[in-house]
Amino acid sequence: MNMNLLAVAPEVIVVVAVVALLMIDVQWRPGPVWWAIAAAMGIAGATAAVALQWVDYRGADAASFFSDMIAIDGFGAFAGMVIFPLAGLGLMAAWPLIRSQGGRGAEFVVLVLIAATGAHLMAAAANLIMLFVGLEVFSISLYVLAGFTRERVDADEAALKYFLLGAVASAIFLYGIALVYASTGTTSIGGIATYLRSTILLRPGVLMAGMAMLLVGLAFKVSAAPFHMWAPDVYQGAPGGVTGFLAAGAKVAGFAAMARVLAVALGGRIDDWAPAVAVLAAVSIVLGTLLALVQSDLKRMLAYSSVAHAGFILTALVAGANGIPDMWFYVATYAVQVLAAFTVASVVSGATQGRAPLSDYTGLASRSPWLAGMLGLLMLAMAGIPLTAGFVGKAAVFRSAIDADYLWLVIVGVVSAVAGLFFYLRVIVLMYMQAADEESGHIPVPGGARVVLVAVGVLTVLIGVVPWPLLTWLRDALPL
Amino acid sequence: MVELTLFVIFGLAAVFGAVSMVWARNPVYSALGLMLTMLSIAVFYVSNGGYFVAVVQVIIYAGAVMTLFLFVIMLIGVDKSEERTERLPVQRPLALGLLALFAAGVLWAGRLVWVTGAPAGVVPVDGSIEAIGTELFRKWVLPFEVTALLLIIAAAGAVALALFREDGGDE
Numbered sequence: 232m233n234m235n236l237l238a239v240a241p242e243v244i245v246v247v248a249v250v251a252l253l254m255i256d257v258q259w260r261p262g263p264v265w266w267a268i269a270a271a272m273g274i275a276g277a278t279a280a281v282a283l284q285w286v287d288y289r290g291a292d293a294a295s296f297f298s299d300m301i302a303i304d305g306f307g308a309f310a311g312m313v314i315f316p317l318a319g320l321g322l323m324a325a326w327p328l329i330r331s332q333g334g335r336g337a338e339f340v341v342l343v344l345i346a347a348t349g350a351h352l353m354a355a356a357a358n359l360i361m362l363f364v365g366l367e368v369f370s371i372s373l374y375v376l377a378g379f380t381r382e383r384v385d386a387d388e389a390a391l392k393y394f395l396l397g398a399v400a401s402a403i404f405l406y407g408i409a410l411v412y413a414s415t416g417t418t419s420i421g422g423i424a425t426y427l428r429s430t431i432l433l434r435p436g437v438l439m440a441g442m443a444m445l446l447v448g449l450a451f452k453v454s455a456a457p458f459h460m461w462a463p464d465v466y467q468g469a470p471g472g473v474t475g476f477l478a479a480g481a482k483v484a485g486f487a488a489m490a491r492v493l494a495v496a497l498g499g500r501i502d503d504w505a506p507a508v509a510v511l512a513a514v515s516i517v518l519g520t521l522l523a524l525v526q527s528d529l530k531r532m533l534a535y536s537s538v539a540h541a542g543f544i545l546t547a548l549v550a551g552a553n554g555i556p557d558m559w560f561y562v563a564t565y566a567v568q569v570l571a572a573f574t575v576a577s578v579v580s581g582a583t584q585g586r587a588p589l590s591d592y593t594g595l596a597s598r599s600p601w602l603a604g605m606l607g608l609l610m611l612a613m614a615g616i617p618l619t620a621g622f623v624g625k626a627a628v629f630r631s632a633i634d635a636d637y638l639w640l641v642i643v644g645v646v647s648a649v650a651g652l653f654f655y656l657r658v659i660v661l662m663y664m665q666a667a668d669e670e671s672g673h674i675p676v677p678g679g680a681r682v683v684l685v686a687v688g689v690l691t692v693l694i695g696v697v698p699w700p701l702l703t704w705l706r707d708a709l710p711l
Numbered sequence: 712m713v714e715l716t717l718f719v720i721f722g723l724a725a726v727f728g729a730v731s732m733v734w735a736r737n738p739v740y741s742a743l744g745l746m747l748t749m750l751s752i753a754v755f756y757v758s759n760g761g762y763f764v765a766v767v768q769v770i771i772y773a774g775a776v777m778t779l780f781l782f783v784i785m786l787i788g789v790d791k792s793e794e795r796t797e798r799l800p801v802q803r804p805l806a807l808g809l810l811a812l813f814a815a816g817v818l819w820a821g822r823l824v825w826v827t828g829a830p831a832g833v834v835p836v837d838g839s840i841e842a843i844g845t846e847l848f849r850k851w852v853l854p855f856e857v858t859a860l861l862l863i864i865a866a867a868g869a870v871a872l873a874l875f876r877e878d879g880g881d882e
Contacts (some may be wrong), residue, residue, distance in 0.1 A: 297853040338871035345864055364854045368861055375868035440817040
């Protein structure tokens, strides 16, 4: 067994931070400041470890370790460089929520850290069993986080719905692994790829069923239509402070796993799965856009828009491994945007609250010009207006789809992106062109949320204006 | 021949148990249906030479997990049968239709022949505890260790979800 501790260093560092946090909390009850210190050290250490992986192992130097269970490659390292900072931003945005929960706040921090670990394991897994264990670690943490404010009945409902549907999706995914194992004789991702490239399957029925089930399981996790039903209820019911991390983390981890399973393991059968992915993408884009148009709650609207964005990201995957850099560009920029958008929702509508009715945002510009400006920028970025990262992302995924001869999908995407402008601009109109209620006053912005919003705002504009460095780096973010 | 007979009998029993688990209105019947499925699957393990897995299946699932389920059912109250009001009356036929469509798609893709030409592969374990232990702590040690994280989540999640206050205020 070839052990390389760098391969598991991010996980080990985070788990050490988690265990230290739990033990210190049990022994001394030191309060939120020490949770923040433990979490910051864990996240900083893990980010440093994945950065080291990126420096040493990207491109041709990629290798897999622990009996081919985990890979160190540009793909997994880049995923880590997105996921761990995302968890840090998520914790900062959620800090008012954590403080309001008393002693339970420590468990909240622990669950976010473990979720990030699971997400990175999903991205770095070189074996389907490893991927599944990472998926479960990630998903189960999110189920608990979604229901953290159980005193609200809609949070309870959100957690239960997420748990039950998520468990079914995990079961389908696991069955898919079993069928792929039955038809290829291995669960190693590289092994499946080698087998499928070197063998002509005349009767691939079992493999087809397995591929379909893997696709369904992962499409659920990234909330692609028609497996998106849970997303609006969960995002609306979950406490405001954590919704951003739920949405952003699920997209990053889900698409990392999807790219590895489809483009690498099943890369030899791209002609079989690419049409299915294209249909999923088109349905997600159209359904997400249409349903977002009619929402009267900001969090529900963002949930449906995240379904549409899942469709746009899937558009890059129809190109197989060639689409992976474009997929990463979109996933990384969208993840920080959606995190920040839900952060604004948690500041305006309440960090422990579920609902965020759009009426809360009428005249926001006069109550807090700063928040309104940030939300406006994020809406423009999600709509894909030029000079924001959202525009470059959409251009990149459409280019991938055109290269793969999916022109119809690009047309559907462009038309829907234009239609989507309507609901993003509606929020801006509400904030800037309508008067606020008499009684609503100025909104204080907590420090953590301020940091998150500034960081994301700067990134969104900077990457939108000069996207080339990131696009160049991403050429190395390829899987083993 | 013996294996085929066993498979047919216990396969039907497993499906019957699974269906009755979902169908039964009384939760105790559901639990018993699940137990029938678990035991039938244990028989499959035996007929495939996985004796250790079969024993573990009986002890853990049919034993410990089922006992836990029955405790929960007894605590909640046996007499509470489920209220079934479905707001989407078409969903049952629709689900059956989609299932038939999926099955037809799989059968069409496989043209009724289920041989894929895959290698038989190394039979992962010969059923002995040593073989399982060796595999588990050599090849599969990383996934095995990561499942420890699931236990931390279970502990932290249980604490977090059980210790909430109705007013949601500070301690």
